[in-house]
Amino acid sequence: MTPDPLDPGPPIEVLKELQSETSARFGRLVRGRIHRRAASSQLTSYSWHMPKSTLLEMARMLAHFFQSFGTRKEP
Secondary structure, eight states: OOOOTTOOOSOOHHHHHTOOOOOHHHHHHHHHHHHHHHHHHHHHHHHHHHHHHHHHHHHHHHHHHHHHHHSOOOO
């Protein structure tokens, strides 16, 4: 049977000794970066879709405007 190229093999015991706990400051920094990226992503998405939504609403308003003048009321 051929070995799987994605399998890293058994863990290296020497690296196990170098393991340390992450600090609370590091967690806050990572969390802050994630929040900033999520906020900028949402803002970019909003600014990308807003012009399309605005033009669509203006087109609907003009269509309603012309439709209201095109119909006659019966006396």
